Amino acid sequence: MSKLDSKIPEGAIDQKWTKYRSTVALVNPSNKRSLEVLVVGSGLAGASAAATLAEMGYKVKVFCFQDSPRRAHSIAAQGGINAAKNYQNDGDSTYRLFYDTIKGGDYRAREGNVHRLAEVSSSIIDQCVAQGVPLAREYGGLLSNRSFGGTQVQRTFYAAGQTGQQLLLGAYSALQRQVGSGNVELCARHEMLDVVTIDGVTRGIIARNLVTGEMEKHFGHAVLLCTGGYGNVFYLSTNAMGSNVTAAWKAHKKGAFFGNPCYTQIHPTCIPVSGDHQSKLTLMSESLRNDGRIWVPKKKDDNRKATDIPEEERDYYLERRYPAFGNLVPRDVASRGAKERCDAGYGVGNSKMAVYLDFAFNTARYGRTEATKRNIHNPSHEEIMKMGKEVVKEKYGNLFDMYQQITGENPYEVPMRIYPAVHYTMGGLWVDYNLMTTVKGLYALGEANFSDHGANRLGASALMQGLADGYYVIPYTLGVYLSTEVTRMSAEKDKADSIEKLKTNHPAFEKALNEQNDIINKFLTINGTKSVESFHKRLGLIMWNKCGMARNKQGLTEAIAEIQALRKEFWSDVRVLGTANEFNPDLEKAGRVADFIELGELMCKDALHREESCGGHFREEHQTEDGEAQRDDVNFAYVAAWEYKSESNWELNKEELKYENIKIAQRSYK
Amino acid sequence: MGSGHGQELNLTLKVWRQKNSKAAGSFETHQLTGISVDMSFLEMFDVLNEKLIIEGKEAIAFDHDCREGICGMCSMYINGRPHGPKDGVTTCQLHMRSFKTGDTIVVEPWRSGAFPVIKDLAVDRSAFDRIIASGGYVSVNTGSPQDANTILISKDAADEAFGAAACIGCGACVAACKNSSAMLFVSAKVSQLALLPQGQVERKARVLKMVAQMDEEGFGNCTNTGACEAECPKGISLENIARMNRELMSASATYAK
Numbered sequence: 001m002s003k004l005d006s007k008i009p010e011g012a013i014d015q016k017w018t019k020y021r022s023t024v025a026l027v028n029p030s031n032k033r034s035l036e037v038l039v040v041g042s043g044l045a046g047a048s049a050a051a052t053l054a055e056m057g058y059k060v061k062v063f064c065f066q067d068s069p070r071r072a073h074s075i076a077a078q079g080g081i082n083a084a085k086n087y088q089n090d091g092d093s094t095y096r097l098f099y100d101t102i103k104g105g106d107y108r109a110r111e112g113n114v115h116r117l118a119e120v121s122s123s124i125i126d127q128c129v130a131q132g133v134p135l136a137r138e139y140g141g142l143l144s145n146r147s148f149g150g151t152q153v154q155r156t157f158y159a160a161g162q163t164g165q166q167l168l169l170g171a172y173s174a175l176q177r178q179v180g181s182g183n184v185e186l187c188a189r190h191e192m193l194d195v196v197t198i199d200g201v202t203r204g205i206i207a208r209n210l211v212t213g214e215m216e217k218h219f220g221h222a223v224l225l226c227t228g229g230y231g232n233v234f235y236l237s238t239n240a241m242g243s244n245v246t247a248a249w250k251a252h253k254k255g256a257f258f259g260n261p262c263y264t265q266i267h268p269t270c271i272p273v274s275g276d277h278q279s280k281l282t283l284m285s286e287s288l289r290n291d292g293r294i295w296v297p298k299k300k301d302d303n304r305k306a307t308d309i310p311e312e313e314r315d316y317y318l319e320r321r322y323p324a325f326g327n328l329v330p331r332d333v334a335s336r337g338a339k340e341r342c343d344a345g346y347g348v349g350n351s352k353m354a355v356y357l358d359f360a361f362n363t364a365r366y367g368r369t370e371a372t373k374r375n376i377h378n379p380s381h382e383e384i385m386k387m388g389k390e391v392v393k394e395k396y397g398n399l400f401d402m403y404q405q406i407t408g409e410n411p412y413e414v415p416m417r418i419y420p421a422v423h424y425t426m427g428g429l430w431v432d433y434n435l436m437t438t439v440k441g442l443y444a445l446g447e448a449n450f451s452d453h454g455a456n457r458l459g460a461s462a463l464m465q466g467l468a469d470g471y472y473v474i475p476y477t478l479g480v481y482l483s484t485e486v487t488r489m490s491a492e493k494d495k496a497d498s499i500e501k502l503k504t505n506h507p508a509f510e511k512a513l514n515e516q517n518d519i520i521n522k523f524l525t526i527n528g529t530k531s532v533e534s535f536h537k538r539l540g541l542i543m544w545n546k547c548g549m550a551r552n553k554q555g556l557t558e559a560i561a562e563i564q565a566l567r568k569e570f571w572s573d574v575r576v577l578g579t580a581n582e583f584n585p586d587l588e589k590a591g592r593v594a595d596f597i598e599l600g601e602l603m604c605k606d607a608l609h610r611e612e613s614c615g616g617h618f619r620e621e622h623q624t625e626d627g628e629a630q631r632d633d634v635n636f637a638y639v640a641a642w643e644y645k646s647e648s649n650w651e652l653n654k655e656e657l658k659y660e661n662i663k664i665a666q667r668s669y670k
Numbered sequence: 671m672g673s674g675h676g677q678e679l680n681l682t683l684k685v686w687r688q689k690n691s692k693a694a695g696s697f698e699t700h701q702l703t704g705i706s707v708d709m710s711f712l713e714m715f716d717v718l719n720e721k722l723i724i725e726g727k728e729a730i731a732f733d734h735d736c737r738e739g740i741c742g743m744c745s746m747y748i749n750g751r752p753h754g755p756k757d758g759v760t761t762c763q764l765h766m767r768s769f770k771t772g773d774t775i776v777v778e779p780w781r782s783g784a785f786p787v788i789k790d791l792a793v794d795r796s797a798f799d800r801i802i803a804s805g806g807y808v809s810v811n812t813g814s815p816q817d818a819n820t821i822l823i824s825k826d827a828a829d830e831a832f833g834a835a836a837c838i839g840c841g842a843c844v845a846a847c848k849n850s851s852a853m854l855f856v857s858a859k860v861s862q863l864a865l866l867p868q869g870q871v872e873r874k875a876r877v878l879k880m881v882a883q884m885d886e887e888g889f890g891n892c893t894n895t896g897a898c899e900a901e902c903p904k905g906i907s908l909e910n911i912a913r914m915n916r917e918l919m920s921a922s923a924t925y926a927k
Contacts, residue, residue, distance in 0.1 A: 051812065052811075052812040055811040055812060066735060066743060067733060067743065067794070068795065068796065068798065068799050068839065069799070070742070070802075070839055071735055071736075071741040071743050071839075073735070075736065075740050075741050075838075076736045076738055076740050076741065085818075087819060123814065125818045126814070126815045126817055126818045127810075127813075127815055128818075129818040129821075129868070130808065130810045130816075130868055131807070131808050131810055131868070132807075132808045132831075132862065132866050132868040132869050134828050134831040134835050134862065134866065135818075135828075137823055137824070137825045137828040137829075138825065139824075140822065141822025141823050141824055142819050143818055143819055159835075160832065162740065162836065165740055165838075166832070166835060169835065172802070173802060173808075174807060174810075174812070176802040176803040177803065177807040177809060179799070179803045180803035180804055180805075188796065188799070211794075240736040240737070240741060241736075242735050275706055275708055275709075277706055277708075277709045277717065278713070279710070279712070279713050279737060280737045280738075282737075282738045283738075401758070402738065402763070405739075405759055405763045405765065406710075406763070408765070408767060471812045472812075475812065529724075531724065533716070533719075575723060575724075577723060577726070577727070577728045577729070578728050578729075582689075583690070583731055583788050583789040583792065585729070586719075586723070586728075586729050
């Protein structure tokens with residue numbers, strides 16, 4: 001029998017969630033006050049969960065490694081958030097958002113979870129607007145929408161190119177309100193280093209105060225990991241420098257299964273690498289594909305300037321190959337398209353590893369509309385472009401500025417050069433319908449879990465999922481478990497050594513703390529010759545070359561051996577200076593890189609075992625004649641949930657995916 | 671002026687080193703060669719830190735995270751200006767093409783009594799979090815608010831609120847101000863919520879509480895020099911301070927606790 005029970009409620013798809021949340025066990029208000037919840041991470045999922053649970057009456061502690069919860073990496077999300085509001089009257093509905101997300105995920109996500117996500121999407125927008133989040137408006141005062149990839153409706157809400165920032169600041173202000181009223185204790189500049197379990201049940205965490213170096217024990221009746229994704233395993237990604245897998249990985253080693261680790265999203269529109277010094281890659285929002293057209297020269301190795309290449313010598317390859325969706329195909333398809341053209345010798349720029357994202361066509365279109373609005377007859381080309389640029393600036397000004405800062409080129413005058421980069425990880429800790437991992441009392445929310453995006457996430461769905469999990473799912477599903485804790489606490493009331501009486505004095509806390517101290521001391525005493533950073537770079541290269549946009553059996557097999565060798569070298573030759581009892585960013589990073597190395601091996605193992613192509617996972621051995629991903633629904637329509645056994649040793653568990661409402665089909669955007 | 675693509679720079683760096691909040695600090699000088707003009711300022715620091723580690727010296731501690739100008743974590747005071755010589759960018763978005771070979775670059779932490787130094791270039795800005803916790807929100811619990819389109823908001827009001835909400839909380843305004851005033855930061859949040867219908871109910875209480883907390887944290891007063899606006903990487907306007915002063919006067923005169 002499978003060890004995995006997804007706990008998807010019975011019943012019709014559109015009734016599951018409504019019925020479930022109306023019938024699950026509740027925790028009464030006075031009991032909530034004695035239940036402690038630890039929330040690790042303060043991004044959209046963490047901040048929204050912590051604020052909401054505190055409003056409900058739970059005692060909440062929030063941990064983040066940044067100096068303020070407002071800086072969690074959700075802040076950098078640019079383009080928007082989806083919701084099935086159908087404000088545009090263009091045919092949207094809960095069902096259509098559900099369908100688009102399942103199809104976009106290449107039929108590797110759970111129907112029950114995704115339908116719930118689509119159902120609550122509308123409330124998220126209402127909640128954020130009520131908080132004073134300034135989403136974009138039309139002149140009549142209504143909310144504005146735009147399109148994102150993989151859909152044919154306009155359901156994306158946005159705040160210029162800073163949607164993540166505005167939504168996060170909304171959740172952060174709700175969180176700070178609870179901090180101010182004493183319902184949340186905020187532990188900023190703290191990093192979680194381990195989960196503490198007693199008899200297999202989560203009882204708290206070990207965290208390091210990053211300023212003083214002090215190791216701390218924290219008790220909780222439940223622990224929520226809202227710690228984001230692990231894209232930084234590739235070294236270069238659009239993630240923040242501090243984004244890491246440590247909390248999730250330590251949980252994995254304590255028994256939480258890791259779901260679909262190889263499902264990585266490579267985002268098609270990022271600023272290309274400029275040199276060896278590169279420390280991170282910068283995304284140019286998918287929203288730009290509303291008005292930017294992607295092309296390469298029709299001629300190989302064409303060294304002319306973009307503006308010197310005439311229209312008929314340009315290949316708008318996405319529009320050519322996918323006429324129905326054009327430039328707005330899903331991310332995995334757009335990324336592979338760019339790679340295919342560059343590999344075939346049509347790339348542009350100095351490195352030839354880039355394609356153009358060109359705004360001239362739509363700038364002119366906007367310019368002509370403006371001319372009509374302003375009653376300017378027979379405007380000159382210059383006048384049209386000038387007015388058009390004003391419109392483009394209003395829509396994407398901050399992104400264009402950012403592009404210019406980084407590249408030194410003006411995208412209003414010349415097309416942007418873009419190339420795919422690691423952006424998001426669909427994989428993550430396996431969770432059931434309640435968002436609980438395979439460890440009792442331990443939950444994973446937002447990007448940290450694997451649940452809603454299958455093998456490819458659609459644009460503007462990450463913000464939706466993070467806030468759905470925090471505002472509208474966990475407040476209901478956490479009670480299912482905590483109500484049983486209330487019963488336990490009552491039964492153990494008179495026990496002298498009960499969990500409640502001992503809390504962090506239980507020996508399990510001391511043991512976990514000592515283990516983490518040992519690891520830190522080990523880092524500081526290896527005294528090798530190479531920096532932590534240099535190991536991270538080498539890991540990233542292995543992952544990008546062999547477990548990146550295209551994967552094959554030989555490369556993955558090599559990568560596993562290379563990563564194992566790298567791990568040995570790391571633990572014998574890394575150099576970490578300074579002490580444990582101070583602010584020591586290099587020491588923090590050593591722990592994160594050690595965990596990334598172990599994760600990298602598992603990602604390659606997962607990618608190797610999945611003998612099919614689906615979404616972001618493209619195995620070169622499995623493609624259709626025209627180079628599209630070829631799924632194998634007979635053998636691989638399951639979630640791969642890996643159970644940690646010992647070093648380099650995992651056991652595969654499978655959760656079969658059942659499609660009862662959507663007919664599983666070859667994905668087509670043609 | 672700046673340097674062109676593909677060039678390399680030789681630089682002298684004078685960096686503030688300070689063991690912790692209690693220790694005395696001092697400048698340390700480093701020579702760097704072969705710095706690509708395409709590097710960001712923080713990538714130049716990565717190169718320096720790699721060099722220090724290989725030499726067996728402790729790396730320079732500095733705050734940074736997103737490296738795309740939005741998280742507000744990076745906080746270097748470069749040649750006497752928060753976030754360096756270019757207008758409208760954070761340190762992470764400052765690129766070495768803004769410098770020329772032979773330059774001496776002086777790098778310090780944010781200097782303000784309310785932002786104590788943690789180590790080297792990293793400072794403690796938790797005072798900002800406490801100011802937001804004192805009233806920088808709309809008191810709505812998560813639940814079932816009315817449909818988002820029920821209250822119409824004019825595009826102008828929404829855009830103006832967005833302009834104020836674009837603040838990234840980096841603290842450059844405080845670092846730039848000779849009085850270490852946090853007025854630009856506080857006024858940005860006060861303005862955002864005062865401009866929107868959702869913020870009206872708590873409008874008066876909010877400004878009173880946030881200003882009181884700002885004073886308690888030890889930030890200085892505003893003497894209208896405008897250095898904050900000039901150095902703000904997100905273009906937050908001084909008009910927000912004027913608006914906050916009006917809000918404060920009005921609330922002080924009419925709001926009974």
